[in-house]
Amino acid sequence: MPRIEFVDVEVTVPIEDGDLEILRRTSLVLSEHRIGVIGANGSGKSTLARLINSLVEPTRGTVAVDGLSTSRDAAAVRRRVGFVFTDPAAQLVMPTVVEDVQLSLRRSHSRRSERQRAALAVLDRYGLAALAHRSVHTLSGGQRQLLAMAGVLATDPAILVADEPTTLLDLGNTRMIGDLLFSLPQQLILLTHDLDLARRCDRVLVVADGRVVFDGDAGPAVESYIRSVEGIPVQDPA
Numbered sequence: 001m002p003r004i005e006f007v008d009v010e011v012t013v014p015i016e017d018g019d020l021e022i023l024r025r026t027s028l029v030l031s032e033h034r035i036g037v038i039g040a041n042g043s044g045k046s047t048l049a050r051l052i053n054s055l056v057e058p059t060r061g062t063v064a065v066d067g068l069s070t071s072r073d074a075a076a077v078r079r080r081v082g083f084v085f086t087d088p089a090a091q092l093v094m095p096t097v098v099e100d101v102q103l104s105l106r107r108s109h110s111r112r113s114e115r116q117r118a119a120l121a122v123l124d125r126y127g128l129a130a131l132a133h134r135s136v137h138t139l140s141g142g143q144r145q146l147l148a149m150a151g152v153l154a155t156d157p158a159i160l161v162a163d164e165p166t167t168l169l170d171l172g173n174t175r176m177i178g179d180l181l182f183s184l185p186q187q188l189i190l191l192t193h194d195l196d197l198a199r200r201c202d203r204v205l206v207v208a209d210g211r212v213v214f215d216g217d218a219g220p221a222v223e224s225y226i227r228s229v230e231g232i233p234v235q236d237p238a
């Protein structure tokens, strides 16, 4: 598995009356296959995830992916790390389904005809072949999320970071996307409010108020999050 390393990472953002610390000093090594990240809205999960492919830069400290610095080697890091957003509209930019996957393949396939063939093969792999020439605007929410994920996976990243990929989906589509995520060979960093999905991870980080307050096996991590929501003090795993 890849190795993601945070060393003394802090993120602050300027606000009207000074700086706001949105990620407090964090050191972590992430090398398990499936890592869940759970926590309340605004706790800092997305900030943590966006540091992995340098969508957010650390204010202090360093983040490295297989030894590549997300600050100095951002382009190489982005080739290793695929990112799926909550709202697929953020990444579906082409008019039709097949064109959208072709856009992802522009680096790996320079010839147009090869690119189209490869894009159709990707759509076939994810059960989207029948929709190849449809406008992306006519797809259902589940189909759109599946297409966004297919576009990212088409580039064969070593790591997939998925930021609440099922939040906008109904139960059936949540299961479909969840099953896909957990069938992938890639390392998965899964931010989710779906505690059933979190329970399937090998390791879960619980984030609260800009820090990782629990880091361990999925069952105890989910329990600690539920207890914190219910107002019972979070217990340290150690």
Ligand SMILES: Nc1ncnc2c1ncn2[C@@H]1O[C@H](COP(=O)(O)OP(=O)(O)OP(=O)(O)O)[C@@H](O)[C@H]1O
Residues within 6 Å of the ligand: 013, 020, 022, 039, 040, 041, 042, 043, 044, 045, 046, 047, 048
């Ligand atoms: N560029 C920014 N400027 C000011 N505040 C920011 C900025 N980016 C994030 N924040 C704040 O930092 C906090 C953490 O945000 P983040 O998006 O990481 O939370 P999250 O846990 O992913 O939340 P959600 O579950 O709602 O997506 C929030 O209070 C957010 O408003």
